Amino acid sequence: MSEPASISLGIATRYATALFELAKDEGALKALEADTTSFSDALAVSDELRAVIGSPVISREDQGKVIAALGAKLGVSALFGNTLALMAEKRRLFVLPQFLANLADQIAAEKGEVTAEVTAARALSAAQSKKLAETLKARVGKTVKLKTTVDETLIGGLVVKLGSTMIDTSVKAKLAALQNAMKEVG
Structure with a gap:
């Protein structure tokens, strides 16, 4: 694995693990699973969304607005929305695909x-x-x-x-x- 790819995977894993543990503590794994699935589906079908999260030209504020609007439209939980807002604020949205995949893997492992x-x-x-x-x-x-x-x-x-x-x-x-x-x- 190349160094930038492993760095991205590390960032995605840290955010996903933190969100997973918080959701597990709150008993909100079902909501987290639904949020993860809906965001993954949106990312899979939208070239524009992939362009927004990967563009270094788009400001973090604009990225945050796009993610917040999409989260509101999809009806994601506050915990999931806050995590994405933090990722936008820290310019970490470029790891969103790995983050969502990691979350899905952790949820599946928890469910056996x-x-x-x-x-x-x-x-x-x-x-x-x-x-x-x-x-x-x-x-x-x-x-x-x-x-x-x-x-x-x-x-x-x-x-x-x-x-x-x-x-x-x-x-x-x-x-x-x-x-x-x-x-x-x-």
């Missing part, structure tokens, strides 16, 4: 959940998603939430990333392995 990133050749049905989650739960012993994306270049099958483990059952990977085997033969 893990997230599996699933890439499929086509969208999974509800029954397929449920079966996959149950199979992964049996393997890891924790509740598994699926984060599913579609990549048609896989042709068929799945790629599942669960922590440091990756399971690739895609047709694309099997064809690549066959191609490599044929190259070795001659």
Whole structure:
């Protein structure tokens, strides 16, 4: 990991841990989870928001106003809103994506959940998603939430990333392995 990336991750982790501990002490983890999800969703769909939090040209006051307005629109808790206001005041909003991801990880760990990133050749049905989650739960012993994306270049099958483990059952990977085997033969 590069030095600036590790510094950003360190900053994000400190803010996320502090907010998580405060919310846990107040019994507000459900609200924190909802706030984290709504802000993550807003950040994922808004190029303008990503530009505002990452721009060194926009003043901290203007960044704070944008974050406060978005927080009010999303109806975030006072604790979450105050943390974001502090981050804006200290010019730390550039770590917002890492901060939100870290918060989500801490909340999931507290609930005994893990997230599996699933890439499929086509969208999974509800029954397929449920079966996959149950199979992964049996393997890891924790509740598994699926984060599913579609990549048609896989042709068929799945790629599942669960922590440091990756399971690739895609047709694309099997064809690549066959191609490599044929190259070795001659």
